[in-house]
Amino acid sequence: MADFTTTDLKTAQVRLINRFQANELRFRRPATYLNFLQNQNFFVPDNSVRTREDRAVEANFRASDPPALGTERLFNHTGPVGDSSLLTLSWVTRTSEFQTSLKRMDNNFFTQADEFDTGVDNCIKAFMNGFETLAINHLFNNRNTVDFDQGSNEGTFDVVEDTFEITNSTNGERAVQITKSILDLNAYSPSYTFYCDETSFNRFEKDLQQGNSNSTNLSFQNEGITFVRSPELGPLFGALVSAYSLGAWIAIQDGSVGVNTWIPRQNREGRVTPEDVYSTMINPVDGLSYALHTYVERFDGTATNSVKQDTKTEWELSLDLAFHDTPLTVAGETSLLAFALV
Secondary structure, three states, X not given: OHHHHHHEOOXXXXXXXXXXXXXXXXXOOOHHHHHHXXXXXXXXXXXXHOOOOOOOOEEEEEOOOOOOOXXXXXOOOOOOOOOEEEEEOXXXXXXXXXXXXXXXXXXXXXXXXXXXXXXXXXXXXXXXXXXXHXXXXXXXXXXXXXXXXXXXXXXXEEXXXXXXXXXXXXXXXXXXXXXXXXXXXXXXXXXXXXEXXXXXXXXXXXXXXXXXXXXXXXXXXXXXXXXXXXXXXXXXXXXXXXXXXXXXXXXXXXXXXXXXXXXXXXXXXXXXXXXXXXXXXXXXXXXXXXXEEXXXXXXOHHHHOOOOOEEEEEEEEEEEEEEEEOOOOOOOXXXXXXXXXX
């Protein structure tokens, strides 16, 4: 039940030790999101250029336009002029809130500290689940839509699904090798990361016999490839017309994806007003500082297992994120290459 009503001091009660209540508070380690965080600050100057959440940020990059090779030296040779392009960073804000009370825990087995800790734990769980979904959705929704098979005879690029299909019955056991070959044909150099749905991850782990090397069992390495378990890719690929069910994955050259994070200046510096407090709190899972906003007000707590005269504190944790992959100037081309067994 809500509001800690089941632990009111009406009967003799004991408390579960932390390891015995861990399953109730569990959440899946956000392996895909944490992989994005390895390339967190991908532009200069840093996030200080974003002075407020409604200020747009554009990133400049040099465009590729190699000239054709000549066949002789000329006295009057002329060359093209280089070009550049812009990437507009797309930010999202995510918040999570909880409430504590001055008097609610006075007649409860748990303490005010427990009430606070529970609120923080639930917020962290919500953030990690949500950020993992954001990272996986970014991979899937921004996968390359330009044929990248480069004439390979070991698979076919499906122009409807934007996915390179490998026949499972003939080449399934060579899927990793073929993926590496396609990445190389598209001029992507090792090392690589494969974001795998549950089926492909389990298959690669079994085929390459490297799963025991990682205690979390959410990623492992083999010959310059990092395999990341991204189970939410399964339903996304499964919802396509081809309904891929034998295994699907998105492969990139390392460093091709990243996420930038931002919180307001008032939180970074710390501000106290007559109405509220702006500060930060570190999330122990991703190590980032989140914006923390709090305010206090009087309230009737009888509806939330307290008393009529009470004081509540409202807590809000928040973080802005910009997920991105390396920009390319060709329409529809991205560095996120999708593969599937058929």
